[in-house]
Amino acid sequence: MELDLIDVFGSAPMRGNQLGVVHGAESMTDEQMLRLTQWLGFSETTFLLPPTDPAADYRVRIFYPAGELPFAGHPTLGSCHAWLESGGQPIGDKVIVQECGIGLVEIRRNGERLSFRAPELSDYRPLDKAERAKAVELCGVNPDSVVEAVDISNGPNWQLLRLDSADAVLAANPVAKAPAGTDLGLAGPVSGGEIDWEIRAFFGDQNGTFREDPVTGSFNAGVAVHLFETGQVEGNYRAAQGRETGADGLIHCSRDEDGSIWIGGTSATVSSGAALPLFV
Structure with missing residues (x-):
């Protein structure tokens, strides 16, 4: 090995x-x-x-x-x-x-x-009022910046809070503790420049620590499926993730004519x- x-x-x-x-x-x-x-x-x-x-x-x-x-x-x-x-x-x-x-x-x-x-989403629905409030609390975001809250599970049980701006994503102040299996992420549009969306993703580990992931393919895949399927993006877009962790991730998201979505x-x-x- x-x-x-x-x-x-x-x-x-x-x-x-x-x-x-x-x-x-x-x-x-x-x-x-x-x-x-x-x-x-x-x-x-x-x-x-x-x-x-x-x-x-x-x-x-x-x-x-x-x-x-x-x-x-x-x-x-x-x-x-x-x-x-x-x-x-x-x-x-x-x-x-x-x-x-x-x-x-x-x-x-x-x-x-x-x-x-x-992959196709295994669960795809708006979060209910209680789920949305809990996600806002755990991620430490301004409730007024939340445009929508959606379950985008695709293996991991991701929940997405789409915020009104990249600045709101970067300003999030998540809690320190969350149960294992808690998978939450943020996405907000970038105004101008080569990057189109700012992404952050958090998960609860085996010790109950709420960790921020540097760059998350599965969450970006769920976000891309949601954005393409709801007509919020067309063609190709690029997302940034990890700046608050010391990383600098770059994710390429695209949709083919046959509807298949690719994360690269x-x-x-x-x-x-x-x-x-x-x-x-």
């Missing part, structure tokens, strides 16, 4: 979201996968395995410090990058197919950028091939 460290969605070297990718994880138990994820301390760590679906190129299990996720965005792009860098050869010519908890996810290459097809960004190897003797 070997461990790669990958930087995903960065606008510059080591300005994205960190990911640990373990190759050859067939012999690892669920407990060992979780323990390594917690020890590394990244928002997620992934474990590459042979596919069980003949249509898939590889299979990945995605862990965060409180357990396993059926899908996550930056782990999808970072795992695909690590799989390709290790010599992986996709079955098809046009896309790479990842098998994970939600099923098959298509990934395509555009130069150095990888993009995944945004760069992935770069920081370290590769580290042995994991404790797990052999």
